[in-house]
Amino acid sequence: MTGASIRRVVIVGGGTAGWMTALALARMAPPHAPTVTLVESPEIGTVGVGEATLPTIRHFNVWADVDERTFVRETQATFKLGIEFRDWREPGHSFFHGFGDHGPEIAGLSPYQQLIRLGLTEALDDWSLPAQAARLDRFQPPSTDNRSLASTYSYAYHFDASLYAQHLKKLAIAAGVAHVQGRIVEVEQARETGLIARLHLEGDRSIGGDLFVDCSGFRSLLLGQTLGVPFEDWSHWLPADRAWAVPCADRDTIEPYTRSTAGIAGWRWRIPLQHRIGNGHVYASAFQDDQTALDALIQGLDGEALAEPRQLRFKAGHRQRFWVGNCVAIGLSGGFLEPLESTSINLIERGISQLVQLFPSGGLNPVLADEYDRYMVNAFAGIRDFVILHYRLGRRAEPFWQAMREQPIPDSLAEQIELFEATGEISIRDPESFGEPSWAAILFGLGARASAHHPLADREPREAIERHLARGRDLIAQHAGRMPPHRRFIEHMVQGG
Numbered sequence: 131m132t133g134a135s136i137r138r139v140v141i142v143g144g145g146t147a148g149w150m151t152a153l154a155l156a157r158m159a160p161p162h163a164p165t166v167t168l169v170e171s172p173e174i175g176t177v178g179v180g181e182a183t184l185p186t187i188r189h190f191n192v193w194a195d196v197d198e199r200t201f202v203r204e205t206q207a208t209f210k211l212g213i214e215f216r217d218w219r220e221p222g223h224s225f226f227h228g229f230g231d232h233g234p235e236i237a238g239l240s241p242y243q244q245l246i247r248l249g250l251t252e253a254l255d256d257w258s259l260p261a262q263a264a265r266l267d268r269f270q271p272p273s274t275d276n277r278s279l280a281s282t283y284s285y286a287y288h289f290d291a292s293l294y295a296q297h298l299k300k301l302a303i304a305a306g307v308a309h310v311q312g313r314i315v316e317v318e319q320a321r322e323t324g325l326i327a328r329l330h331l332e333g334d335r336s337i338g339g340d341l342f343v344d345c346s347g348f349r350s351l352l353l354g355q356t357l358g359v360p361f362e363d364w365s366h367w368l369p370a371d372r373a374w375a376v377p378c379a380d381r382d383t384i385e386p387y388t389r390s391t392a393g394i395a396g397w398r399w400r401i402p403l404q405h406r407i408g409n410g411h412v413y414a415s416a417f418q419d420d421q422t423a424l425d426a427l428i429q430g431l432d433g434e435a436l437a438e439p440r441q442l443r444f445k446a447g448h449r450q451r452f453w454v455g456n457c458v459a460i461g462l463s464g465g466f467l468e469p470l471e472s473t474s475i476n477l478i479e480r481g482i483s484q485l486v487q488l489f490p491s492g493g494l495n496p497v498l499a500d501e502y503d504r505y506m507v508n509a510f511a512g513i514r515d516f517v518i519l520h521y522r523l524g525r526r527a528e529p530f531w532q533a534m535r536e537q538p539i540p541d542s543l544a545e546q547i548e549l550f551e552a553t554g555e556i557s558i559r560d561p562e563s564f565g566e567p568s569w570a571a572i573l574f575g576l577g578a579r580a581s582a583h584h585p586l587a588d589r590e591p592r593e594a595i596e597r598h599l600a601r602g603r604d605l606i607a608q609h610a611g612r613m614p615p616h617r618r619f620i621e622h623m624v625q626g627g
């Protein structure tokens with residue numbers, strides 16, 4: 131242990147990462163609860179995108195005491211059952227990555243093993259309740275009765291990122307977080323230890339603390355700029371480095387899913403909210419110029435653009451360490467992977483949950499920082515592999531896609547693909563991230579073929595499995611058809627019904 135107990139936490143940044151961290155730390159119970167101060171600069175502003183999430187955000191909201199109905203109302207949120215991938219495998223083809231398995235286990239095995247055995251993997255979506263509900267624009271929360279088919283899926287949200295930050299800010303301030311506005315112009319380090327001691331703000335103000343959480347966005351003011359932690363650059367694996375973002379007018383239907391449409395050098399997102407649709411185009415600038423990328427985005431809009439398009443620039447990768455001395459980076463300051471599977475807010479949640487678990491109430495201890503780094507590096511690597519997988523297997527002909535197919539990939543991913551093709555086995559390296567159903571959705575959706583299935587799948591007679599699967603598919607279709615339209619469900623909820 132080094133030094134005294136950690137009583138004062140200072141968070142730098144008031145974007146999604148800053149306010150999520152502030153609220154979570156303010157919810158810690160005594161005697162661990164620190165005092166929390168959040169500093170942000172209105173002049174610098176937030177990145178302001180980040181509208182699609184993963185189901186884990188619900189755990190964060192429950193844990194941080196964020197009431198669902200109020201949250202849905204205040205952030206213009208909609209429900210998300212997964213992602214529809216259009217034109218990824220080849221133009222005109224689509225598939226769905228739903229939050230849930232493809233039916234219940236069959237004789238102790240994941241159902242996809244029987245689908246491989248019977249040669250039915252092309253129709254995988256037929257066994258996905260979230261995919262079927264999404265196809266009909268229906269939504270209903272899953273059942274809590276885990277014997278029910280209706281308990282076999284999950285959901286996340288789409289929301290307006292700036293409204294989410296404002297909502298969290300209100301809750302965090304009510305929970306005791308002190309809010310300071312001003313630009314940090316100097317970071318003072320203790321001469322002997324190198325620990326961060328004080329932040330100096332414009333106008334001769336300063337703030338001291340015991341632990342500093344860097345949520346300063348891509349600037350990485352503390353961890354990157356002040357402490358000089360190098361960036362692990364993954365842009366050779368994930369070369370998309372720019373995005374255009376623009377909201378447009380909504381339509382009558384609110385789809386309960388994100389859409390990702392592949393383009394000549396990247397992909398476009400479409401995220402329906404209650405009051406508008408969020409759109410963006412992620413592309414690799416080495417393969418497409420800014421104007422062509424913007425034109426492709428504008429041409430694909432469903433309605434009138436509601437603001438000037440904004441360009442964002444980024445690089446795939448992460449800082450080599452996330453926790454150094456008394457500084458922990460959470461959010462974009464720690465790293466970024468393109469938002470193909472909506473993973474940035476999930477990484478924020480995971481960073482916060484580790485920080486709370488390893489909170490150095492009794493003093494700084496390098497073992498805590500090492501454990502935090504190990505966890506976050508592994509989390510980033512798992513998501514990196516999953517995202518690269520999307521680019522690896524498609525058959526699009528443009529130079530960008532050819533390059534993505536031919537370039538070397540991380541060994542961990544190469545092994546996973548090889549194992550799957552040889553045995554039908556999906557090996558999960560990071561159990562807290564995307565599980566077997568998610569990998570199956572992407573592998574089969576992109577047309578991967580397994581040359582074998584699990585040997586135990588053959589214990590069940592083929593005809594019995596065929597009947598079982600046909601019945602399961604019918605039940606899923608019927609169940610999806612009984613759900614209410616997504617828009618009606620939201621209206622009922624926000625009106626307090």
Ligand SMILES: Cc1cc2nc3c(=O)[nH]c(=O)nc-3n(C[C@H](O)[C@H](O)[C@H](O)COP(=O)(O)OP(=O)(O)OC[C@H]3O[C@@H](n4cnc5c(N)ncnc54)[C@H](O)[C@@H]3O)c2cc1C
Binds near residue numbers: 474
């Ligand atoms: C194109 C794109 C699309 C994305 N889509 C998704 C998505 O669909 N789903 C998802 O989960 N994530 C997505 N993300 C990521 C998501 O936007 C971020 O993870 C999230 O917004 C968190 O950002 P942040 O809080 O780390 O940083 P920011 O929002 O950039 O906030 C930084 C804060 O630091 C403050 N600051 C910086 N320097 C100083 C200073 N000197 N003094 C005082 N304050 C300072 C700023 O004022 C600001 O408040 C996307 C990102 C991009 C680029």
